[in-house]
Amino acid sequence: MSIISEKATGTEQMVALFEQNREILNQGSSPILNRMREVSIKRFAQAGIPDFKNEDYKYTNLKPVFEKSYRQELVHESGLINLNEVFKSNIPELDAHLVFLVNGWFYKGNNPGAELPKGIVLGSLEQIANEQPELLQNFLNRQAGLSNDPLVALNTALTKDGFFLFIPKGVVIERPIQIINLLSSEVDLLATQRNLIIAEDATRVKLVVCDHSLSPTSFLYNSVSEIYIGADAVFDMYSIQNLHNQSTVVNSLFFKQQRNSSLTTGVVSLHGGLIRNNLKVTFSGDHSEANINGMSFTDKKQHVDNFTVIEHSVPNCLSNQIYKNILDDESTGSFAGRIHVARDAQQTNAFQRNNNVLLSDKARMQTKPQLIIDADDVKCSHGATVGQINEDALFFLRARGIGENEARMMLMNAFAHEVILKITIEPLRERIDELIEKRLSGEISRFHEQLSV
Amino acid sequence: MLTIKNLRASVEGKEILKGINLEVKAGEVHAIMGPNGSGKSTLANILAGKQDYEILEGEVTYLGQDLLELSPEIRSRSGIFLSFQYPVEIPGVPMINFLKASVNEHRKFKNLAPLTAGEFLKLMRAKKEMLHLDTELTNRSVNEGFSGGEKKKNEIFQMAMLEPKLAILDETDSGLDIDALRIVAEGVNALKTPENATILVTHYQRLLDYIVPDFVHVLYNGRIVKSGGKELAFELEEKGYDWLKNGNDI
Numbered sequence: 022m023s024i025i026s027e028k029a030t031g032t033e034q035m036v037a038l039f040e041q042n043r044e045i046l047n048q049g050s051s052p053i054l055n056r057m058r059e060v061s062i063k064r065f066a067q068a069g070i071p072d073f074k075n076e077d078y079k080y081t082n083l084k085p086v087f088e089k090s091y092r093q094e095l096v097h098e099s100g101l102i103n104l105n106e107v108f109k110s111n112i113p114e115l116d117a118h119l120v121f122l123v124n125g126w127f128y129k130g131n132n133p134g135a136e137l138p139k140g141i142v143l144g145s146l147e148q149i150a151n152e153q154p155e156l157l158q159n160f161l162n163r164q165a166g167l168s169n170d171p172l173v174a175l176n177t178a179l180t181k182d183g184f185f186l187f188i189p190k191g192v193v194i195e196r197p198i199q200i201i202n203l204l205s206s207e208v209d210l211l212a213t214q215r216n217l218i219i220a221e222d223a224t225r226v227k228l229v230v231c232d233h234s235l236s237p238t239s240f241l242y243n244s245v246s247e248i249y250i251g252a253d254a255v256f257d258m259y260s261i262q263n264l265h266n267q268s269t270v271v272n273s274l275f276f277k278q279q280r281n282s283s284l285t286t287g288v289v290s291l292h293g294g295l296i297r298n299n300l301k302v303t304f305s306g307d308h309s310e311a312n313i314n315g316m317s318f319t320d321k322k323q324h325v326d327n328f329t330v331i332e333h334s335v336p337n338c339l340s341n342q343i344y345k346n347i348l349d350d351e352s353t354g355s356f357a358g359r360i361h362v363a364r365d366a367q368q369t370n371a372f373q374r375n376n377n378v379l380l381s382d383k384a385r386m387q388t389k390p391q392l393i394i395d396a397d398d399v400k401c402s403h404g405a406t407v408g409q410i411n412e413d414a415l416f417f418l419r420a421r422g423i424g425e426n427e428a429r430m431m432l433m434n435a436f437a438h439e440v441i442l443k444i445t446i447e448p449l450r451e452r453i454d455e456l457i458e459k460r461l462s463g464e465i466s467r468f469h470e471q472l473s474v
Numbered sequence: 475m476l477t478i479k480n481l482r483a484s485v486e487g488k489e490i491l492k493g494i495n496l497e498v499k500a501g502e503v504h505a506i507m508g509p510n511g512s513g514k515s516t517l518a519n520i521l522a523g524k525q526d527y528e529i530l531e532g533e534v535t536y537l538g539q540d541l542l543e544l545s546p547e548i549r550s551r552s553g554i555f556l557s558f559q560y561p562v563e564i565p566g567v568p569m570i571n572f573l574k575a576s577v578n579e580h581r582k583f584k585n586l587a588p589l590t591a592g593e594f595l596k597l598m599r600a601k602k603e604m605l606h607l608d609t610e611l612t613n614r615s616v617n618e619g620f621s622g623g624e625k626k627k628n629e630i631f632q633m634a635m636l637e638p639k640l641a642i643l644d645e646t647d648s649g650l651d652i653d654a655l656r657i658v659a660e661g662v663n664a665l666k667t668p669e670n671a672t673i674l675v676t677h678y679q680r681l682l683d684y685i686v687p688d689f690v691h692v693l694y695n696g697r698i699v700k701s702g703g704k705e706l707a708f709e710l711e712e713k714g715y716d717w718l719k720n721g722n723d724i
Contacts, residue, residue: 413562417616418572420522420558421632422550422579431575435566435615 031087032069036062039178045095046179051150054180054215057162061177068171077170080355080387081297081326086269091211091241095181097126097147115448117199117229118143124204125214125244126182138194142187146215149185156187160219164247164275170299172271176213176245183215183244186228190221190251197227197446204242204268205235214244222251222279227258227446232272234264237472245273252279252306257445258286261453264293265469266321273299280306280335287443288327289453290317291460292469296325302340303332304366315344316440318460319352319384326355333366333396342373345440347433347461348384359391362399369399377407378436430461475500475671476521476541476640481532483520489530490516492696498640501668505682505707506675508693509715514675515559517693518644521673522556523549536640550576551583553639553670557629557646564616569628572616573598577635601634605661623654630661637665642673647681659684679711 039046039062047055070087071078118136120143121128127145137143142156150157165173184200204212220226234240242264250256262270270293276284290296302311317325331340346354356375377386390403410432418428437457444450459465476498483491490513498504508514520527521534523546534541541549564572577597578588589597598612611620611628620628626646633641643662647655662672662685674685682690682704690706691698694715700706710717 411562411564414564416524416546417558417562417564418567418576419546420524420550420556421572421576421636422547422583423572423575424547424579425545427575427579428547431567431572432564435564438566 032066035070035087035175036066042095046181049096049151050147050181051154053150053154053158053161054147057166058178061174064174065171065178068169068174071171075171077328077357080353081295081324083172083269083271083297086241086295089209089239089241091209091239093179093211093213094124094126097182115197115199115229115446115452117197118194120184120198120200122184122200122202122214124206124210125202125212125242127184133198138192140189140192141194142185143198144185145182146185146217147182156219157185157217160247160249161217162247164277164301164303165245165273168273168275168301170273172243172297173245173273173299176215176243176273179211179213180215180245181213183217183246185216186218188220188224188226191223192221193225194227197229197449199229199231202230202232202242202244203235204233204240204264206238206240207236209239210241212240212242212244214242216244216246218246218248220248220250220254220256223253224251225255228256229446229449230258230260232260232262232264232270234268234469235472237265237267239267240264240269242268242270242272244271246275248274248276250276250278250282250284252281254279254282256282256284258284259444259446259449260288261291261456262288262293262296263291263456263465265472266294266323268293269295271297271299274301276300276302276311278302278304278306278309278311281308282306283309284311284313285443285445286312287314287316287440289441289456290315290319290325291456292318292323292465293325294323298325298327300328301330301332304335304338304340307335307337310339311341312443313340313342314440314443315356316437317346317354318457319346319354320349320466321352322350323352324354327357328355329358331358331360331371333360333362333369333371335363336366337368338366339370340372341370343440343443344375345437346375346377346386347380347436348377348386349380351381351383353385353387355387355389356405357389357391358403360393360401360403362392362394362396362401364395366396367398369396369401371399371401373403375405376436377405378433379407379409430458433461434458475537477535479533479535481517481520481534482530483516483527484530485516485527490527490696491520493532494693494696494698496691496698498671498673500639500671502689503666503672503674503685503687505687505690506673506693506698507677507679507690507707507710510677512693513696514677514693515644518556518559518642518673518675521642522546522554547579550636551580555633555636555638555641557626557633557641557643559645559648561617561620561625561629563618563620565618567616569612569614569616573612573632573635576632580636597635601631604664605631605634606657607631622649623651626650626658627654627661630658634661634665637670639670640673641665641670642675644675645677646674647676647678655681656684679707682707
């Protein structure tokens, strides 16, 4: 196993590290990946590690995170961990095609292909970029390459692997595909993961993505996914983030939708030290629809930031966003939602809502809608609320004999329920309901704490 | 069952109850009447355990216990039931989950095993029949999108499920049409036994055509200014509350 052994801190050091390890980075990787590296590291160097001076990171300062020293695995060692030993599926009832990634690398023991419908390609990005570059070359970095986000540029510069999924025209996958991303290391780790999904016209796919930390070390997990949704396709993708407090996650999703396609996506940020979710949807075909939801739970000094951009470039599309946060202790959260309706995007419907409950005096939430509308025949709305638990409802439940803690749990569950209801996979919905109960009762936090002992 | 002695209470520094005395025995129905702002709802809420009020003086004894020391949930489990004037809507909490949790908390308090799903459904069906409720209120979130009448019927349904010892009905008749009023009143009558007691808090005499009280108390400006039998309600209806103000030198 080869690992960057020097300390990686600050922008200059990251760039220096890239320079020193250029050869190892390029080694074994497809030219498709390698030719993106130089321009990307320059872009990262120019922008620098984002802090509040970067308008898009106004409420999420990543500088302190980069002050730690991390190592990144540059060559994958197969059989790194025994999955059966360290991991029990969070959603045992979910009958899914299961795929594991470890520290950003596609796990060699995966064998999902046998059960998948013919023509589907699901595998290691590194491997497929080497063996079938024609599948990727028109898609890889076509969305992410336009991003100004320094972490996306850093991802492109350092990326070695991730998963690749290709669904050919007209194919329907009945069972969900479950991607389980595991972080496990003996040293503090920078994990870079790059995913690419191409769902061609008239396909139907459901994807469940779970992120887990398995060792008590610090993680900086920088993941970028580019997703192409063809015409008349229906694409569902749900993420569950459940990591310990020493984890920083920067997860960037780029969706591009062709005409008459439908996207439903949701992220449940159950637990994690610092989570930044970037999400961009670009409508490039008319009569498409995107339903985008987020639910986060934070306590102690945790921080969750959801940053969304919806590009209505063409007419007659619908976007609908609901993001909710429950914040306790000294935790902080941020939601920034940008909706851009281009001049030609008439008959656009774009809705956005952000509701927040603060459980303590010290919790803080920042919410910022941003609507840029250049068309004149559109329906757009946005709304945000920050409040406490409804005291009248709490009293009502207690006056019916339900204890105060139980009643609070019921009300928080109810608050989250609107978002959870949007999940189209029933066993997943039920499991998330249970996970939320465990989160609110402190069980999940205790689990992560035990790991650190 | 319930003894209130010289109860004085304020909200945000304003004294609302200025010395209430009341004795309620098992099997009795008491009506507390009075104009708006006289303190009727405050009294009902204090008995149920709402925390927004400051108790300045006095004591409340319920079945030998100091009621004011008990949390709202313990009061409920001990048999006190408040039917809310404005039942709150709680989107996302299914009625059936809420009610099952409520019933089983009451059972746990009495050292009874929780009801199974089947037993619970059976109990719900029996109570619905008893109250002649044909609505599907239990399939929805608590009070969400209910009409005023549905909300009040739902309160009485919860009362039937919990079989309280002391029911306090706060303006249960307000906002009801005559049919809903009849269903609610018949429900209350059907639930009456020699072992339990009812306090009706109401502005109008109308409800008392359906539920006949043993005692009528008139609350005015934070005090009970007159008590009597059911005939007092008719007198009030006839002469209006002004009659009291003038006649009692308040």
